[in-house]
Amino acid sequence: MENLQSVEQFEQLKNEEAVVFVFSADWCGDCRFIDPFMPEVVEKFPNYRFVKVDRDAFIDLCIELDVFGIPSFLVYHSGVEAGRFVSKDRKTQEEIEQFIQNLA
Numbered sequence: 001m002e003n004l005q006s007v008e009q010f011e012q013l014k015n016e017e018a019v020v021f022v023f024s025a026d027w028c029g030d031c032r033f034i035d036p037f038m039p040e041v042v043e044k045f046p047n048y049r050f051v052k053v054d055r056d057a058f059i060d061l062c063i064e065l066d067v068f069g070i071p072s073f074l075v076y077h078s079g080v081e082a083g084r085f086v087s088k089d090r091k092t093q094e095e096i097e098q099f100i101q102n103l104a
Helices: 007-013 029-034 038-044 059-064 093-101
Strands: 019-024 049-054 072-077 080-085
Touching: 007 019, 007 049, 007 059, 038 049, 038 093, 072 093, 080 093
Parallel strands: 019 049
Antiparallel strands: 019 072, 072 080
16 A cells, blocks of 8 residues: 655545545554555455555645544545545454445
8 A cells, every 4th residue: 555645646646546545643543453454455456546644644635525533444436536434433354345345
């Protein structure tokens, strides 16, 4: 999973065919909880590009997108938001995979 480098990169990436933005932070325990299994999730969905967004580095972007709880997932298809899994609750691998599967 690559890391978002700039707001300009976010604007470019969201216009791609299928991108999952994973909002996270180093200090977030629930974000660390998903780290071990996220490579497996990424592997199961090769049609999606996964991009990690550091909430602390991009706080203004998070506010603009109404992402106040982490970890959270925003999915874009060709510039249009296709789905969001946004909450402050811990997420399991099964919940994340089900969310992505239900986007189709």
